[in-house]
Amino acid sequence: MKLLEERIRRDGQVRPGEILKVDSFLNHQLDVELLSEIGKEFYRSYRDDGITKILTIEASGIAIACLTALQFHVPALFAKKAKSKNLDGELYMSTVSSYTYGKDYTVTLSKKFLHGGDRVLLVDDFLAVGKAMRGLLDICSQAGAEVAGIGIAIEKGFQSGGQELREKGYRVTSLAIIDEMREDGELRFRAQS
Template sequence: MKLLEERIKKDGVVKAGNILKVDSFLNHQMDVELYQEIGKEFYRLFGDCGVTKILTIEASGIGIACVTAQYFHVPALFAKKTKTKNIDGEIYTSQVESFTHGTTYQIMVSKRFLGPEDTVLILDDFLAKGNALMGLIDVVGKAGAKLAGCGIVIEKGFQEGGRLLREKGIRLESLAIIDSMNEKELIFREQ
């Protein structure tokens, strides 16, 4: 998605440790017009898959999931990272190791909102090692739901997450794939 790549080049900042900061438009301050274009593109890619739910993980994926859900006319659902009083009853859980935060946490989705009748599109802002997606895929499997595929806004193609998921036969569509990056240069994969 050229529009996204141009925005990353213009406003993205590469930090030490292979961290790409896109917080000025994607995962802190949100450019809603860009989100709309992202949502339209995910609909173009997955619109014929019979999606009944869009699933993401808190927090950065929520805005993307909500905007995209409008095009599919389905609910957006997010896995929580901490148990609150709002999560009652039975839940699906999975362990996820966060590349960005360097911690492991348990994600939770209420069984009330996900079941075998669902066809799920998983969305997230970044893909690095693939741990968050694998946790969400695990939850979809525990629910007995069908996985339509996974949509990623920015994939770090130089890390193993995308390759591992594709090798498992999971449909993975990334809107921008970065093959290498440093403080001076971002190299995008031709798609």
Template structure:
């Protein structure tokens, strides 16, 4: 998506080791006009899938999922990362390794909010090694819900998450795929 690629070039910071910082518009300070356009694009890509629920994960996915959900007219369910007194009752859980935070954590979704009657679109801000998405896929599998697709704002094409998810046959669309050329410079790949 041209608009997002241009914004990454303008305001993203690409650092050695493949670190991409987009905190000035996507995941710390959030440009709501931009994110509305991303939401519209997710709707264009997945409008025909009969989606009735968007699933995301704390924390930075939530705002993007909520804005996208306005175009689908569906609720958002977000997987929680911490055990909370307010999350009692029956829950689906899965364990996720975070490379950003360098630890394992358990994600939880209440069984009340994901069932076999649901047709689910996953939305998240980033896809790198894919560990958060694999956790959400595990929870969807446990619930018996139908996975209709996954919409990602920025995929790191030089890490394996996107390849694995596509090889699983999942309908994955990334609005920008960032890759590195032989000199370590940032380039964009097409989303196929």
């Protein structure tokens, strides 16, 4: 998605440790018009796949999930990283390691919102080594829900997550794939068809 690539080039900041900071438009301050275009792009890719739910992990994927769900006219769900007092009933749980924060989370989702027969589109802001996606895939498996696809705003193509998911047979749609990210700020994007 050229619009997203251009925005990353203009406003993204490369940080040590293979970190790409996009907080001015994607995951702290939100450019809602850009997020709307991301949602539309995911809709174009999966509109014929019978999607019944959009699922992400809090917090950075929530805005993308909401604007994608708006296109599909289906609910947006997010797995919570912290157990709160207002979670009741039975829960799906999975352990996820955060690449950015360097710690493990037990993510939870109420069983009343995801069921066998649901066709799910998983979405998130980044895909690096794929640990968050593996947690969401685990939750979908526990629910008996079918994963129709995985929508990613920015994939770090030089890390293993996207390749591993594709090798396992998942349809992964990444709108911007970065194949090289140098500390001098230079980014090389993968050409997409």
